[in-house]
Amino acid sequence: MSESGLLESGLPGPAAPADREPPRLSFLGTGYLGTTYAACYAELGHQVIGLDVDPVKVAALAAGQLPFHEPGLAELVRRGLDSGRLRFTTDPAVAAAGADVHFLCVGTPQRPDGGADLGQVAAAVQAIAPHLHGRTLLVGKSTVPVGTAEWIERLLRKHVPDDADAEVAWCPEFLQEGHAVDDVLRPDRIVVGARGEWARRTLDRVHRGVHELAAREGREIPVLETDFATAELVKTAANAFLATKISFINAMAELCEAAGADVARLAEALGHDERIGPHFLRAGVGFGGGCLPKDIRALQSRAEQLGAGAAVRFLHEVDLINQRRRERVLQLAGELLDCVAGPAGPELTGTRIAVLGATFKPDSDDVRDAPALAVARLLHGAGAQVRVYDPLGGANARRSHPELGYAERLEQACAGADLVCVLTEWQEFREADPAALARLVNGRIVIDGRNCLDRGAWGAAGWTYRGLGWKEVA
Ligand code: UDX
Numbered sequence: 001m002s003e004s005g006l007l008e009s010g011l012p013g014p015a016a017p018a019d020r021e022p023p024r025l026s027f028l029g030t031g032y033l034g035t036t037y038a039a040c041y042a043e044l045g046h047q048v049i050g051l052d053v054d055p056v057k058v059a060a061l062a063a064g065q066l067p068f069h070e071p072g073l074a075e076l077v078r079r080g081l082d083s084g085r086l087r088f089t090t091d092p093a094v095a096a097a098g099a100d101v102h103f104l105c106v107g108t109p110q111r112p113d114g115g116a117d118l119g120q121v122a123a124a125v126q127a128i129a130p131h132l133h134g135r136t137l138l139v140g141k142s143t144v145p146v147g148t149a150e151w152i153e154r155l156l157r158k159h160v161p162d163d164a165d166a167e168v169a170w171c172p173e174f175l176q177e178g179h180a181v182d183d184v185l186r187p188d189r190i191v192v193g194a195r196g197e198w199a200r201r202t203l204d205r206v207h208r209g210v211h212e213l214a215a216r217e218g219r220e221i222p223v224l225e226t227d228f229a230t231a232e233l234v235k236t237a238a239n240a241f242l243a244t245k246i247s248f249i250n251a252m253a254e255l256c257e258a259a260g261a262d263v264a265r266l267a268e269a270l271g272h273d274e275r276i277g278p279h280f281l282r283a284g285v286g287f288g289g290g291c292l293p294k295d296i297r298a299l300q301s302r303a304e305q306l307g308a309g310a311a312v313r314f315l316h317e318v319d320l321i322n323q324r325r326r327e328r329v330l331q332l333a334g335e336l337l338d339c340v341a342g343p344a345g346p347e348l349t350g351t352r353i354a355v356l357g358a359t360f361k362p363d364s365d366d367v368r369d370a371p372a373l374a375v376a377r378l379l380h381g382a383g384a385q386v387r388v389y390d391p392l393g394g395a396n397a398r399r400s401h402p403e404l405g406y407a408e409r410l411e412q413a414c415a416g417a418d419l420v421c422v423l424t425e426w427q428e429f430r431e432a433d434p435a436a437l438a439r440l441v442n443g444r445i446v447i448d449g450r451n452c453l454d455r456g457a458w459g460a461a462g463w464t465y466r467g468l469g470w471k472e473v474a
Contacts, residue, residue, distance in 0.1 A: 022208065104141055108298070129158075192223060263468070422447070
């Protein structure tokens with residue numbers, strides 16, 4: 001492989017002593033996770049190398065261009081590059097020689113059977129291992145099925161040269177898109193899954209920067225030392241819990257609709273109970289993205305393998321509730337547009353629908369498993385003429401779903417529409433003027449799939465408003 005992505009010419013020196021201060025770091029995989037960590041740790045003063053197999057991505061990053069949107073990250077990448085502390089390469093030999101601690105940050109996509117595909121993990125370990133010399137630490141960050149760290153230990157042993165003493169540790173990440181820089185620099189907690197004292201001490205040194213930052217800001221970051229299995233499970237358990245919380249409130253939304261209650265008020269009342277808390281109780285079209293949906297499926301698959309499938313069978317229900325929310329919008333569209341329901345659901349031929357939102361959440365350009373796009377496809381499949389508008393995700397949405405219609409502006413999407421569906425809670429939609437939009441549309445009907453609009457204001461502007469989990473205001 002070439003060294004083309006390196007900013008500085010020439011190979012770094014031979015393998016460094018593992019106790020160099022601050023430790024030099026490499027991040028294997030420069031996707032969303034690896035790039036964010038690499039840039040943040042360069043900012044904290046470490047020498048950092050990002051390694052990736054994709055030369056186009058590496059060249060772009062080395063030129064300071066991010067292949068995705070994340071607030072504040074582009075600036076950190078540019079600062080890291082300018083300082084010389086942050087470099088990108090496609091050459092594992094360069095990463096091995098230039099770092100003492102290597103973080104595994106590659107993707108673990110969903111396999112067709114629901115389990116996690118560990119192909120990228122295996123490839124990254126096998127790529128770096130032959131270049132490791134002396135004492136080094138390989139730290140897992142990717143979200144993986146429990147048991148992966150032990151498997152990586154065996155894989156590593158098979159592929160490292162005789163003079164290498166490479167250890168494995170596990171430090172899960174908890175990044176939220178749109179908030180990732182802060183999540184790295186100011187984590188709620190640090191989980192360290194390690195076998196020995198040396199690995200723990202090395203990770204202490206790696207985390208010194210975030211602890212110092214916390215101390216300057218009058219905070220303290222809890223550090224939890226665990227075994228491998230617990231560290232691996234913390235991440236999937238956290239995501240399963242968040243998904244469950246969202247599906248719980250969405251199940252209550254179904255009930256509220258049937259009973260004539262208001263899920264937003266219900267959630268507010270629940271959230272005041274300290275034991276429950278107000279977060280992740282926003283009812284709507286449900287969760288999507290690159291993590292929650294795939295992680296709950298991978299957890300079920302792994303639990304089955306371990307003979308503990310029954311313990312997480314409720315996650316299947318969590319998934320079903322989530323999928324039902326998408327279909328509910330289609331059903332509502334049919335009802336509101338007075339369309340005849342055929343055997344396969346509402347028949348929407350001849351209707352024009354504006355879909356506002358394509359990303360799985362606002363302030364992101366990520367359309368992976370986005371509920372908004374899934375609903376747009378359902379509406380399109382039922383015969384509606386759909387026009388999607390998203391402030392940032394339009395290009396990605398067009399690439400993944402070219403069959404849908406797209407608009408460049410909110411007004412363009414709404415012009416002549418019989419129905420407007422707000423499916424991602426972008427600020428632009430929350431702050432849109434319902435009176436101005438009312439003049440553009442053909443029918444003043446809005447489905448608020450994120451319960452994010454001012455119902456009163458839309459009602460006052462003449463709209464028939466329908467939230468999810470709440471009966472209409474005509
Ligand atoms: C998630 C986890 O939060 C993070 O800790 C983990 O590291 C990766 O997965 P992310 O995928 O960025 O992060 O999205 P998140 O903010 O958790 O939202 C996930 C989905 O749930 C979005 O589609 C969002 O719209 C939806 N959601 C969230 C709700 O429908 N209701 C809520 O109350 C909260």
